[in-house]
Amino acid sequence: MGLSSxxxxxxxxxxxxxxLTAGNAAANGSGGLRLNYYSESCxxxxxxxxxxxxRLYEEHGNTAVSWLRALFHDxxxxxxxxxxxxxxxxxxxxxxEQASPRSFGMxxxxxxxxxxxxxERECPGTVSCADLxxxxxxxxxxxxxxxxxxxxxxxxxxxxxxQYGEVERYIPNHNDTVSxxxxxxxxxxxxxxxxxxxxGAHSVGRVxxxxxxxxxxxxxDGGIExxxxxxxxxxxxxxxxxxxxxxxxxxxxDRATPMVLDNMYHKNLLKGRGLLLVDQRLASDPRTxxxxxxxxxxxxxxxxxxxxxxxxxxxxxxxTGGQGEVRRDCRFVNAK
Numbered sequence: 001m002g003l004s005s006x007x008x009x010x011x012x013x014x015x016x017x018x019x020l021t022a023g024n025a026a027a028n029g030s031g032g033l034r035l036n037y038y039s040e041s042c043x044x045x046x047x048x049x050x051x052x053x054x055r056l057y058e059e060h061g062n063t064a065v066s067w068l069r070a071l072f073h074d075x076x077x078x079x080x081x082x083x084x085x086x087x088x089x090x091x092x093x094x095x096x097e098q099a100s101p102r103s104f105g106m107x108x109x110x111x112x113x114x115x116x117x118x119x120e121r122e123c124p125g126t127v128s129c130a131d132l133x134x135x136x137x138x139x140x141x142x143x144x145x146x147x148x149x150x151x152x153x154x155x156x157x158x159x160x161x162x163q164y165g166e167v168e169r170y171i172p173n174h175n176d177t178v179s180x181x182x183x184x185x186x187x188x189x190x191x192x193x194x195x196x197x198x199x200g201a202h203s204v205g206r207v208x209x210x211x212x213x214x215x216x217x218x219x220x221d222g223g224i225e226x227x228x229x230x231x232x233x234x235x236x237x238x239x240x241x242x243x244x245x246x247x248x249x250x251x252x253x254d255r256a257t258p259m260v261l262d263n264m265y266h267k268n269l270l271k272g273r274g275l276l277l278v279d280q281r282l283a284s285d286p287r288t289x290x291x292x293x294x295x296x297x298x299x300x301x302x303x304x305x306x307x308x309x310x311x312x313x314x315x316x317x318x319x320t321g322g323q324g325e326v327r328r329d330c331r332f333v334n335a336k
Contacts, residue, residue, distance in 0.1 A: 032320025037131070037154035042123035046135055046154075052115040053139040056108075061259060065205040066108035067140035068261075071133055071314060072201070073103060076188070077170040079317040081159035082129035085112060085330040094333075100167040105208050112136075116330050129330035130156035134314045144204055146261030147307035152314060157324035160333045174211045175277040178285040188316045194309035196266075196282055196291040200302055202253045203265035207275050209236035209249040215277060223280050225272035231255075232275075251275060261306075266296035 038045040056063040074084040077097065084103075088096040097103060112129070115136060119127045131154040142148040163170075172181045185195045215221040216236055220229035235251040252258045253275050254265060265279075269292050274280030282288040295302040325334055 033153035033155040033315060033318060035151055035153050038123075038127060042119070042126045044122055045119060045127045045131075048118050048122055049115060049132060049135040050139045052118050053136050053143065056111050056114065057140070057143040060108070060111070062205070063108045063111055064140035064143040065259075066106070066111075067133070067136040068144075068201050069106060069205070070109075070112075071137035071310070072198070073097070073106065073167075073171060074130075074133055075313045075316045076172075076184070077163045077166055079159070079163075079319060080130055080134065080156055080314055081319045081324060082133055082156075082327070082330060083159035083161065083163050085109065085129055085133070086159070086162050086333070087331040089332065092333075094162050095164040097162055097164050097167050100164060100171075102167050102171040102173075104210075112330050120328065125326055125328055128156050128326045129158050130318065132330070137310065137314070141261055141307075141310065144259060144261040147303045150307045150310060152311060155318075155320055157319040157321075158327040158330075159319065159324055172278065174207075175214070178278070178281050178288055181278060182287065188313055190309060190312055192287045193291045193305060194312065196288050196295060197302060197305035197309045198313065199279060199282065200263065200265045200295065200306055201261065202275065202279055203257070203263070204253060204259055204261050206250040206252050206258075209251065211276065212236050212251060213238070221277070221280075223272060223274075223284075228271075228273045263295050263299040263302040266292050266302065270296050 036046075053064070053067065070084060074080060074082060077083065084097045086094060086096055088094060088099060098106060098109065112132065115132055116129065119132065134152050134154065134156065138150045138152045141150070170184065172184050181199075182192055182195060185191075185198070190198070212232060213236055215224065216229070216233050217238055220226070220233065224232070232251055236249055254260075254268060257264050268274060269280060269283040272280070274283065283292050295305070327334055
């Protein structure tokens with residue numbers, strides 16, 4: 001089936017992007033990655049992931065959002081190696097990255113097992129959990145109405161240890177400065193334009209009130225549109241409410257198209273409807289504000305930019321060749 005005319009510019013730009021980055025692959029630590037890595041060892045690998053992502057999306061729509069967040073958390077912490085998926089193991093002393101406060105609210109890890117099981121039935125011990133995460137995020141973005149033709153390279157291998165002690169240092173906080181966020185992403189080779197696009201993933205999903213009450217009480221943050229502030233106060237209990245209550249209550253990132261990966265996020269920032277403080281700061285910082293405005297005005301430009309940024313982020317220091325292993329169960333290191 002041919003690509004629609006609306007996808008041709010995006011696809012062409014992404015193929016050019018991949019060709020350009022391939023030339024610098026060794027410098028970026030991604031020299032072992034390539035398109036269709038499993039074409040001989042497991043020809044249906046990418047199709048199986050796509051089928052499972054679609055099935056899970058149709059049964060539990062929020063899984064597609066989870067794959068995007070999982071990619072971000074795994075790739076941002078030192079390397080794209082599926083270390084995020086390792087569960088705490090008292091016998092070995094391994095503490096899961098999922099136990100970090102920065103991982104609060106992450107969901108649907110159990111469904112990773114469903115995708116991995118389908119891959120293992122087809123090609124035992126072949127497709128890494130790190131590649132699974134990259135492909136699931138790509139396909140999840142498409143399910144959410146985002147870019148549908150991202151050429152994701154594969155060939156990653158899996159970590160054999162958790163990076164729990166590093167999570168706080170690597171994952172940006174919801175109230176960070178723009179400078180701090182730009183610095184963190186710059187370490188992955190991502191510039192301000194890419195950051196504004198990637199944070200556009202906040203167009204989907206939700207935020208728990210524990211991350212919002214500081215902007216609501218005792219007074220609504222002056223940077224928030226008054227009507228939106230009133231809505232958020234209605235969604236979130238007061239700052240004196242029990243912590244567990246604030247952890248359960250939430251607000252949607254985008255009330256207009258809450259499950260569509262689009263530029264409504266950027267439009268909302270221009271209206272003072274940024275949910276997290278770090279989001280709203282993008283609209284006023286001179287390094288990021290021009291990109292917020294441009295993406296708010298052009299959804300095609302946003303889609304093209306976030307697609308290229310997802311590719312770059314997914315190739316942050318992967319384990320390749322003889323590094324790491326291909327885990328048979330994404331939750332645990334292979335038994336020796």
